[in-house]
Amino acid sequence: MTVRLSAAEQYEALLNKYDTWMFDCDGVLWHGDRPIEGAVEVLDMLRKRGKRLLFVTNNATKSRRSYKTKFDQLGIEAHVDEIYGSAYAAAVYISSVMKLPKDKKVFVIGMSGIEEELCNEGVSYVGGTDPADCTLEPFSLADFTPDPDVAAVLCGLDSAINYTKLAKAFHYLHRDPSCRFLVTNEDSTFPSAHGLLPGAGAISAPLRFALNRDPLSIGKPAKTMLDCIQAKVQFDPKHTIMIGDRLNTDILFGQAGGLATLLVLTGVTSEDHITGPNASTVVPDYVTPSIGDLRSAEPS
Numbered sequence: 001m002t003v004r005l006s007a008a009e010q011y012e013a014l015l016n017k018y019d020t021w022m023f024d025c026d027g028v029l030w031h032g033d034r035p036i037e038g039a040v041e042v043l044d045m046l047r048k049r050g051k052r053l054l055f056v057t058n059n060a061t062k063s064r065r066s067y068k069t070k071f072d073q074l075g076i077e078a079h080v081d082e083i084y085g086s087a088y089a090a091a092v093y094i095s096s097v098m099k100l101p102k103d104k105k106v107f108v109i110g111m112s113g114i115e116e117e118l119c120n121e122g123v124s125y126v127g128g129t130d131p132a133d134c135t136l137e138p139f140s141l142a143d144f145t146p147d148p149d150v151a152a153v154l155c156g157l158d159s160a161i162n163y164t165k166l167a168k169a170f171h172y173l174h175r176d177p178s179c180r181f182l183v184t185n186e187d188s189t190f191p192s193a194h195g196l197l198p199g200a201g202a203i204s205a206p207l208r209f210a211l212n213r214d215p216l217s218i219g220k221p222a223k224t225m226l227d228c229i230q231a232k233v234q235f236d237p238k239h240t241i242m243i244g245d246r247l248n249t250d251i252l253f254g255q256a257g258g259l260a261t262l263l264v265l266t267g268v269t270s271e272d273h274i275t276g277p278n279a280s281t282v283v284p285d286y287v288t289p290s291i292g293d294l295r296s297a298e299p300s
């Protein structure tokens with residue numbers, strides 16, 4: 001049964017109960033570059049109370065280093081080893097779990113976040129932000145010289161998506177069934193500063209449909225993401241809470257990891273998703289309208 005938080009005592013009790021606070025980013029801390037009201041103050045308060053903070057985002061457009069810059073620009077204290085994005089998790093998976101041979105490459109549909117993290121893990125790639133792929137010119141296989149070393153396709157949120165990128169990815173996956181099909185995450189929508197936009201899941205959907213093949217998704221709710229965090233950070237799941245805006249990623253991720261879960265309604269999930277006849281079967285432990293509500297736990 002979900003506890004609806006509203007009273008100062010409830011927020012205070014939550015603060016006393018959990019030592020590690022895992023925050024989703026888009027839709028919880030910010031919309032694009034616009035911080036959600038109260039988020040900066042709440043993070044600062046948690047720091048002052050000695051809480052461990054972790055930031056766990058499915059947004060693969062930025063690397064951990066780029067997210068650190070974003071946190072700095074928003075005036076939020078954050079350290080690179082507290083930031084876990086799906087681009088980082090995917091790069092670690094490819095290098096350390098899949099162990100892609102060093103003479104092999106990844107074809108990337110995605111942005112600089114994926115490229116930077118693959119580079120950091122010593123993984124070679126083609127595609128991504130390569131200007132030759134970022135074109136609206138018609139694509140013809142007659143003009144395409146596939147890279148024989150591509151052994152995996154990795155697809156993430158890509159605001160420069162086009163037919164050329166999809167066609168090249170399709171070719172690599174269609175020509176060789178052993179070519180791995182990986183996606184950073186499968187979020188259907190992205191809560192931008194000005195409203196919902198198609199998410200990473202909508203970028204890889206054409207490939208799934210054309211290939212009739214499901215990819216391996218690395219980000220939340222997959223355990224891969226938690227494994228990536230636990231490889232770097234020790235925390236007690238019993239005293240850890242995951243705060244998110246999406247039921248089928250953030251809340252499922254928290255539940256799979258044995259964490260407490262707090263849903264906020266500032267992102268993709270609204271009240272009608274959790275009440276009434278069409279309510280989701282994914283039930284968070286706690287719900288509050290916004291992360292800013294935790295300010296009420298502060299003695300006035």
Ligand SMILES: O=C(O)[C@H](O)[C@H](O)COP(=O)(O)O
Pocket residue numbers: 024025026027056057058059060157185187188189190191198199200201
């Ligand atoms: O489409 C996406 O990639 C996601 O909607 C987005 O980036 C999610 O980020 P998160 O809410 O996990 O921070």
Ligand SMILES: [Mg+2]
Pocket residue numbers: 024025026027028244245246267
């Ligand atoms: Mg989110």
